[in-house]
Amino acid sequence: MNETGKNRRKKFFGYLKAHWQLYVMILFPLIVIFIFAYGPMYGILLAFKNYKVSLGIWKSPWAENFGMNNFIRFFNNYNFMECLRNTLVISLYSMFAGVPCSIILALSLNYAKNYLFRKTVQMVTYCPYFISTIVFVGIINMMFDIRTGVLGSFFSDHFGVNILGSAELFPSLYVWTGIWQGMGFGAIIYIAALAGVDMEQHEAAIIDGATLLQRIRYVDIPAIVPTVVIMMILNMGGILNVGYEKVLAMQNQMNLSSSEVIATYSYKVSLVSSFPDYPYSTAIGLFQSIIGLILILITNKIADKISGISFI
Amino acid sequence: MRRKIISQDKVVYFLNYLFLVCLFCIVLYPIVYIISCSFSSGDALMAGRVKLLPVGFTLDSYKAVFRYSSIWTGYKNSIIYTVLGTLISLVLTLFAAYPLSREDFQGRKIFMGIFLFTMMFSGGLIPSYLLIKNLGLLDTMWAIILPGSVSAYNIIVARTFFDQTISRELLEAAQMDGCADFPFFVKIVVPLSAPIIATLSLWVAVSLWNSYFNPMIYIDSSAKYPLQLVLRRILLMSQVSFDSSSVDPETIERNKYLSEMLKYGTIIISSLPLMIAYPFIQKYFVKGVMIGSVKG
Structure with missing residues (x-):
């Protein structure tokens, strides 16, 4: 408590002398992360500028309206509401359909008593997770092709819909194929949580005459709530950056009105466009990052208040 | 009843x-x-x-x-990028995770904060692209390998593993014998960490093997295309x-x-x-x- 600053510094240098190797070790990943994660943060300045390639980021003049012009342009653009709506629909739909599916699978596997059967189902349901986005979207396109695909021809013959070409059905197609791919993998974490449930609680419940469904409701579900909360917090931050690799790969001219999300829009106005607008795209990206950060902090706070679980 | x-x-x-x-x-x-x-x-x-x-x-x-020869070129490229990228990422992750797992490591809160922040906030697409361009890494494999090589999440996973496996007594006994930190890491920690090394390598390898967005924006010449970009041409663009x-x-x-x-x-x-x-x-x-x- 009474240590002077000098003393403390001396102690620190003593530590440094004995353990300099630890600092050398951590230096390498630090350098990489400073260049490739913090380096781009300098480029954020671009969002507030009128970029002139010849002048570079620093010397380019500030944008109009106190540097906020790029943001104003985005908010006033007719694409903005559509992109924002599509982004929210896709990510919330994914989350609220995907998490329960994984939980149901985990509960179901937990009560499948035959070991070999359970392992087989587990293995098969994890499997699609390893299929790459490109191959996966390729498979979707093939299966839902209205002429040659087995599901596509079925739906087009019986219901007269072209699933691949329908903007209305795009969110559902995206979410349910995503569940097909990720449900098994998402269940792992809940299976682990269920394995941690105290067997004594189950035994006590059985003695009290609880049915299986009651035990699930009153013993298992409360036990996995903390895990669910943490997963929700982690998901919340990414709510505006939906896995756009898959969205981008699934886009076509016909579903564009519901498949254009903020990330794909910002990619198109910059790197694909014949008149690349870097500051505009940067502003969109920054908007996305900031909302993400705010959402993480808010959900974290709420979760902390309600259940005492926080991540940060 | x-x-x-x-x-x-x-x-x-x-x-x-x-x-x-x-x-x-x-x-x-x-x-x-x-x-x-x-x-x-x-x-x-x-x-x-x-x-x-x-x-x-x-x-x-x-x-x-x-x-179809470009598939095999893609295959070869993907194998190179994946193997090299996984190795680099693994070394960097363990180098960050081990010091952070040491309770006595001074400044570990600050360092952890530096890594954690990257999980919550990032520069975004265009700033990253311009950085790669200014570093002269466009159309090289480093643009695919390096930017994602240090992941805060993987560091947390590795650190948690070290926390649980490498006991304090082990470290103290080694220090008693005059073993410095780096030799301790190489001779004791790494051999004990086979499971986490396997896990992390697989994570990184699978995500490198399957990724297409970064290669798509950073790689121009088709001779350097990884497999996923070749597949994209065949499957999605029917080229x-x-x-x-x-x-x-x-x-x-x-x-x-x-x-x-x-x-x-x-x-x-x-x-x-x-x-x-x-x-x-x-x-x-x-x-x-x-x-x-x-x-x-």
């Missing part, structure tokens, strides 16, 4: 099995379907006659894949170019659906390495997810 409850449980158990069997079929069906398609004749494919099993069994689609030297015109004439058939063959060939390795590696994946689920 008691008998009724038990019989209700039996029904629930039965329904549960039924549910899992249905699920099993739903997940397996598309995979079986694609495999069957890859062995079917072009006419059957185009008429949509394949439902479950191959129709008009043929190996033509695989023959087409083997003659298939048979140069006449690799496929004789007769074959094209005989089988006008060759480019369609090529798609099914490529799906199988490109997913094969992971699918073969999958039963052996899945337990490490599962392990990693569970370590990661322990509060960071």
Whole structure:
């Protein structure tokens, strides 16, 4: 408590002398992360500028309206509401359909008593997770092709819909194929949580005459709530950056009105466009990052208040 | 009353099995379907006659894949990027995670904060692109390998593992014998960390092997394309170019659906390495997810 600053510094240098190797070790990943994660943060300045390639980021003049012009342009653009709506629909739909599916699978596997059967189902349901986005979207396109695909021809013959070409059905197609791919993998974490449930609680419940469904409701579900909360917090931050690799790969001219999300829009106005607008795209990206950060902090706070679980 | 409850449980158990069997079929069906398609004749494919099993069994689609040279260039590139990228990422992750797992490490809160912040906020697409461009890394494999090589999440997972496995006594005993930190890390920590090294390598390797967005924006020359970009051309953009030297015109004439058939063959060939390795590696994946689920 009474240590002077000098003393403390001396102690620190003593530590440094004995353990300099630890600092050398951590230096390498630090350098990489400073260049490739913090380096781009300098480029954020671009969002507030009128970029002139010849002048570079620093010397380019500030944008109009106190540097906020790029943001104003985005908010006033007719694409903005559509992109924002599509982004929210896709990510919330994914989350609220995907998490329960994984939980149901985990509960179901937990009560499948035959070991070999359970392992087989587990293995098969994890499997699609390893299929790459490109191959996966390729498979979707093939299966839902209205002429040659087995599901596509079925739906087009019986219901007269072209699933691949329908903007209305795009969110559902995206979410349910995503569940097909990720449900098994998402269940792992809940299976682990269920394995941690105290067997004594189950035994006590059985003695009290609880049915299986009651035990699930009153013993298992409360036990996995903390895990669910943490997963929700982690998901919340990414709510505006939906896995756009898959969205981008699934886009076509016909579903564009519901498949254009903020990330794909910002990619198109910059790197694909014949008149690349870097500051505009940067502003969109920054908007996305900031909302993400705010959402993480808010959900974290709420979760902390309600259940005492926080991540940060 | 008691008998009724038990019989209700039996029904629930039965329904549960039924549910899992249905699920099993739903997940397996598309995979079986694609495999069957890859062995079917072009006419059957185009008429949509394949439902479950191959129709008009043929190996033509695989023959087409083997003659299509850019797939194999992509394969080679992907292997190089994946192996090198995984090695680099692994070394960097462990180098960050070990000091951070040491309770006595001064400044570990600050360092941890520096890594954690990157999980919550990033510069975004264009700033990253301009950085890579200004560093002169465009159209090189480093643009694919380096930016994602240090992941805060992987560091947390590795750190949690070290916390649990490397006991304080072990460190103290080694320090007693005059063992410095780095030799301790190399001689004691690394050999004890085989499970986490396996898990992290697999995570990184699979995500590098499967990624397409970064290669798409950073790699221009098709000779450097990783497999996923070649696949994107074939599967999503339907850009298939048979140069006449690799496929004789007769074959094209005989089988006008060759480019369609090529798609099914490529799906199988490109997913094969992971699918073969999958039963052996899945337990490490599962392990990693569970370590990661322990509060960071």
